[in-house]
Amino acid sequence: MQRRAFGEQVVRAGCVLPAITGNVGIPGGWAGGMGFQAPAGGPLWNVFPAGDNPVKASIPTFLWTEAVVRGTTLGPEHGLRGAARLDSNIKLIYSVASNIAINQHANINRTAGILQDEKLVECLIVQDNFLTPSARFADLVLPACTQFETWGLEDGWKYGDEVFLMPKIVEPPGEARSDYRICADVAERLGVGRAFTEGRTERDWVEWSLGEMRRQRYPDLPTLAQFEAGNTGVHARPVTTPAIAFADFRTDPTAHPLQTPSGRIEIFSTRLHALNRPAEMPAVPKYLQEWESPFGPEARRFPLQVIGHHTFARAHSTFEGVGWLENAFPHGVFINPADAAARGLENGQLVRVFNARGEIRLPCRVTVRIMPGVVAIPQGAWWTPSQQRVDTRGSVNVLTSERWTPFAFGNAQHTVMAEVKRA
Amino acid sequence: MRAQGMVTQYAFFVNSDACSGCKTCQVACCDAHDIPASTAPWREVIEVVAGGWTQKGALWSSNVTAYNLSVACHHCADFVCARGCQGDAIWKRHDGIVLIDDIRCTRCRKCEADCPYGAIHWDSLTNREQKCDFCADDIDNGGAPACVTACPNRALDFGELSELRARYGKTQHVHPLPDPSISDPSLVIKPHRHAGVGTDPAARLGPSPSPFPV
Numbered sequence: 001m002q003r004r005a006f007g008e009q010v011v012r013a014g015c016v017l018p019a020i021t022g023n024v025g026i027p028g029g030w031a032g033g034m035g036f037q038a039p040a041g042g043p044l045w046n047v048f049p050a051g052d053n054p055v056k057a058s059i060p061t062f063l064w065t066e067a068v069v070r071g072t073t074l075g076p077e078h079g080l081r082g083a084a085r086l087d088s089n090i091k092l093i094y095s096v097a098s099n100i101a102i103n104q105h106a107n108i109n110r111t112a113g114i115l116q117d118e119k120l121v122e123c124l125i126v127q128d129n130f131l132t133p134s135a136r137f138a139d140l141v142l143p144a145c146t147q148f149e150t151w152g153l154e155d156g157w158k159y160g161d162e163v164f165l166m167p168k169i170v171e172p173p174g175e176a177r178s179d180y181r182i183c184a185d186v187a188e189r190l191g192v193g194r195a196f197t198e199g200r201t202e203r204d205w206v207e208w209s210l211g212e213m214r215r216q217r218y219p220d221l222p223t224l225a226q227f228e229a230g231n232t233g234v235h236a237r238p239v240t241t242p243a244i245a246f247a248d249f250r251t252d253p254t255a256h257p258l259q260t261p262s263g264r265i266e267i268f269s270t271r272l273h274a275l276n277r278p279a280e281m282p283a284v285p286k287y288l289q290e291w292e293s294p295f296g297p298e299a300r301r302f303p304l305q306v307i308g309h310h311t312f313a314r315a316h317s318t319f320e321g322v323g324w325l326e327n328a329f330p331h332g333v334f335i336n337p338a339d340a341a342a343r344g345l346e347n348g349q350l351v352r353v354f355n356a357r358g359e360i361r362l363p364c365r366v367t368v369r370i371m372p373g374v375v376a377i378p379q380g381a382w383w384t385p386s387q388q389r390v391d392t393r394g395s396v397n398v399l400t401s402e403r404w405t406p407f408a409f410g411n412a413q414h415t416v417m418a419e420v421k422r423a
Numbered sequence: 424m425r426a427q428g429m430v431t432q433y434a435f436f437v438n439s440d441a442c443s444g445c446k447t448c449q450v451a452c453c454d455a456h457d458i459p460a461s462t463a464p465w466r467e468v469i470e471v472v473a474g475g476w477t478q479k480g481a482l483w484s485s486n487v488t489a490y491n492l493s494v495a496c497h498h499c500a501d502f503v504c505a506r507g508c509q510g511d512a513i514w515k516r517h518d519g520i521v522l523i524d525d526i527r528c529t530r531c532r533k534c535e536a537d538c539p540y541g542a543i544h545w546d547s548l549t550n551r552e553q554k555c556d557f558c559a560d561d562i563d564n565g566g567a568p569a570c571v572t573a574c575p576n577r578a579l580d581f582g583e584l585s586e587l588r589a590r591y592g593k594t595q596h597v598h599p600l601p602d603p604s605i606s607d608p609s610l611v612i613k614p615h616r617h618a619g620v621g622t623d624p625a626a627r628l629g630p631s632p633s634p635f636p637v
Binding site: 312323324325326327328329336338367368369371372373 | 444445446449450453454458459460461464468472474475476478483485487489
């Protein structure tokens with residue numbers, strides 16, 4: 001919902017609804033944001049020393065291609081923070097555990113053109129478990145081992161308090177090494193090896209982190225030896241008293257003001273009003289016609305809305321190419337029987353899905369589970385271009401646009417119009 | 424569910440109302456039995472979709488509903504798959520598990536068509552008939568079928584049929600499964616809350632004519 005052209009409006013409207021119906025600060029009500037349930041920070045809590053990055057400049061993730069082609073021209077109006085200007089365009093990318101360089105970023109054909117221009121990104125390093133479409137563009141591929149081939153630890157990043165031990169089960173195959181070992185070796189060549197590792201292996205860090213967690217937060221947390229002796233996978237302290245956002249504000253709004261100019265709920269935002277951008281960020285959330293829309297002129301050529309939903313078969317683009325999963329969830333574009341009949345399409349038939357940005361070919365799944373006028377393409381399929389740049393596998397990002405949302409600089413990858421025809 | 428007494432008929436319980444359609448059972452089965460991706464899985468999750476869309480002015484509204492059913496060989500009391508078997512290769516163990524004796528099998532392939540559930544699959548790589556064996560080797564070692572163990576929603580269970588019926592009821596049929604009187608499947612179902620009732624005699628599960636359910 002929010003990964004659309006004016007996605008900010010949906011999120012704000014979702015916050016306003018409980019406000020105008022009196023449902024803020026109660027169990028089951030909503031007040032916006034993430035419901036961090038664990039006390040003392042929950043998901044944001046981390047014991048691992050992350051160091052201090054002397055580079056303070058940051059850009060919105062979704063604008064990384066902008067920073068490649070015109071980084072030095074970006075400013076706060078593009079979400080640049082920590083610096084007035086960037087010193088240079090992006091020249092080197094070190095991409096770890098990510099297929100964002102090609103497959104998962106919007107408008108793949110545009111991104112491919114950018115990465116193929118050696119004058120832009122001069123060095124792309126991809127560190128991953130699989131030779132992804134992104135890795136195929138890399139100057140250097142660093143094979144990283146999976147979580148089963150090294151030691152790891154996961155703390156309660158979601159809604160409860162848990163510690164997961166991730167023991168090393170098997171040795172890494174071939175030349176694969178852990179992300180930590182690769183980074184440690186890079187650090188050593190940069191002359192900061194000791195500062196990075198503090199002399200610890202992956203397993204040493206697990207033991208050290210368990211000690212820190214025990215000291216800071218979980219007095220009853222087992223040691224690594226106890227974890228192993230007891231064959232304990234998870235140490236859990238279930239949340240017994242769930243946090244209720246803004247309960248204190250509801251009880252006493254004067255003593256617990258919100259972080260708004262008035263300290264109260266502002267359905268009409270004075271700060272957004274002051275921006276004076278009502279066409280993109282109105283003071284009160286409302287429907288805005290998107291830049292690609294069934295109600296716009298583009299719908300004459302490309303009449304179908306496209307959404308790229310998540311499928312059971314993959315976690316984003318991970319687990320692509322697993323035959324059992326492909327059998328369970330064959331890749332295909334969902335299309336309503338009415339839209340299929342209008343195009344002479346039968347269930348399972350190969351179709352072309354295309355717009356001005358590109359074309360993909362994949363089977364169609366004719367089903368009432370998708371609304372008339374809308375087609376759904378499970379996101380994450382690996383881009384497999386033909387000589388003519390037609391994607392023969394069916395990655396939805398061939399069709400998506402790199403245009404970002406006006407206020408959050410977020411992706412709007414579900415705002416897409418396209419047409420479907422028999423292949 | 425571990426059986427309390429002697430087992431005379433092992434059976435599966437399928438809670439269709441709790442099934443999310445994730446197909447972990449299907450993939451776990453393939454993994455446990457090393458079924459190549461080119462061969463039909465022994466257990467399959469089928470998606471049943473009903474309803475449609477109506478337009479009033481610019482507004483579309485729908486009464487679409489969908490549910491999932493995890494189906495495999497049901498180790499039927501009346502295992503009709505054996506009726507036409509030329510080699511007398513399909514047999515029932517003392518605990519009700521139906522197995523195919525590969526040495527006796529003549530490859531006549533009649534059982535594939537005789538099974539009302541389409542649960543027997545020809546493996547062209549090995550030239551063998553394949554189907555769910557209830558993970559008999561694991562059962563004999565005190566274990567459980569891989570599909571039951573893998574289900575993240577705990578929507579599958581197994582055990583002695585009479586005990587499963589005492590616990591979960593006697594429902595043997597839900598649309599679009601075939602008429603249970605054909606083979607008396609060792610199956611207990613909790614239907615999805617939107618499942619239609621009644622038997623559709625024309626319904627027959629089998630290898631899908633196309634890769635997608637409609």
